[in-house]
Amino acid sequence: xxxxxxxxxxxxxxxxxxVGIIAAFLVKEGRxxxxxxxxxxxxxxxxxxSAVGIGLDIVGEELPQRQQEGLETIVGLIAVATISYMIIWxxxxxxxxxxxLEGEAAxxxxxxxAMALVAMAFLAVLREGFETSVFLLxxxxxxxxxxxxxxxxxxxxxxAVAIGVGLYGGGVHIxxxxxxxxxxxxxxxxxxGLLATAAHTAHEAxxxxxxxxxAVSLRWLVHPGTVSESLLTGMLGLRAAPTQIEAFVYLAYAxxxxxxxxxxxxxxxARRAPGEAQQQQAQQPGVGAAxxxxxxxxx
Numbered sequence: 103x104x105x106x107x108x109x110x111x112x113x114x115x116x117x118x119x120x121v122g123i124i125a126a127f128l129v130k131e132g133r134x135x136x137x138x139x140x141x142x143x144x145x146x147x148x149x150x151x152s153a154v155g156i157g158l159d160i161v162g163e164e165l166p167q168r169q170q171e172g173l174e175t176i177v178g179l180i181a182v183a184t185i186s187y188m189i190i191w192x193x194x195x196x197x198x199x200x201x202x203l204e205g206e207a208a209x210x211x212x213x214x215x216a217m218a219l220v221a222m223a224f225l226a227v228l229r230e231g232f233e234t235s236v237f238l239l240x241x242x243x244x245x246x247x248x249x250x251x252x253x254x255x256x257x258x259x260x261x262a263v264a265i266g267v268g269l270y271g272g273g274v275h276i277x278x279x280x281x282x283x284x285x286x287x288x289x290x291x292x293x294x295g296l297l298a299t300a301a302h303t304a305h306e307a308x309x310x311x312x313x314x315x316x317a318v319s320l321r322w323l324v325h326p327g328t329v330s331e332s333l334l335t336g337m338l339g340l341r342a343a344p345t346q347i348e349a350f351v352y353l354a355y356a357x358x359x360x361x362x363x364x365x366x367x368x369x370x371x372a373r374r375a376p377g378e379a380q381q382q383q384a385q386q387p388g389v390g391a392a393x394x395x396x397x398x399x400x401x
Contacts, residue, residue, distance in 0.1 A: 105292045106251045109237045110258030112285040116192075117230040118266020119278075120203055124219045127207045136220055143224035151231030155239050171307035174243050178300035181240035184233050185293040186359070189286045193363055197279045240296050286363045294356035295339020298348040310347060317349035 121144060128137045162173045195202070207219055242251050304310045324334050324342040334340045339352065 104254060104288075105241050105295075106238060107254035107258040107261075108285055108288045108292065109241060110234060110255045111262050112258075112282070112289065113230045113234045113237070114259050114262020115265050115281070117227050118262055120226040121223050122266050123203045124207055124223045127204075128219060136217065139217075140220045140223045143220055144227045147224050147227035147231055150228060151235050154232060155235030158235075158239055168307050171303045172309070174240075175300045175303045175307055175309065177236060177243070178240045178296050178303065181236045182293045182297050182300065182355075184236060185289055185296075188233065189289055189293075189359065189363065192282045193286055240299075241292070243299075283363060287360060290356060290359045290363060291338045293359070294352045295335070295341075297355050298339060298341070298344060298352040301347045301351050302345070305345075305347070313346040313350070315346055316343050317346040319343055 121140070124140060125137060128134070128140065158173075158177065162170050162177075165173060206222070238255055242248055301310065305314060319342070320340055321342045324340055339356075341348070344352065
């Protein structure tokens, strides 16, 4: 439940942020005709992404057992790669993402291109929706309770929509940098668990035959069939008896990625417009005179 909740919450907030900013600009400019087109594009993007996820699931069910395991491995690896890219990009850009999006939207409107904003919203939802479809497909394949996983996905999506509406209306103020850092850290362990699962399904598909001995027993911590197992497996991707290859890929991924997300970062200094420095200098008494001897000794 927790992995699917975090996935849809994270992706939903990012998509809602983009769509909300674009919708606000279109309303401000009185382009409600383009606003209707934007919502149509968003709906089409959601349908396309849902079709991709359902199609992959149907194809997987029609395959023989070994081929199913192979497809699950490929989907899991794609999900891990996409999650990794998203975590890295968002960790680097989360401080200024809202300002960047507002700048792009303002530039599009300045060029008189409302359709460019409609395309931005469509492509943003299409991208986030495709990523979510792959993530959820991999998470559902890894889940022991599909009902709980589905509930988590729905709750995460509803929470993301609520946050998006609040941001659009101005009634909700959140620190996006901290939000994406916390959810990014959770997704690091989700991705590490998916990578370990991919190693397991690769063995079932006959692709990996070595390092299948039990690496460590975590049965004392991860009790099968309990709430603690759901939390530890869902939040940290821990399993009761991981094999050597599963433990290796888990740690090899989780440790450096977690350090990357948690590493302190300083905000970039704001760029000043051309001539701003000279204006500030001119406003400070004595600064120009100190640098211009002629000013001190007039003829």
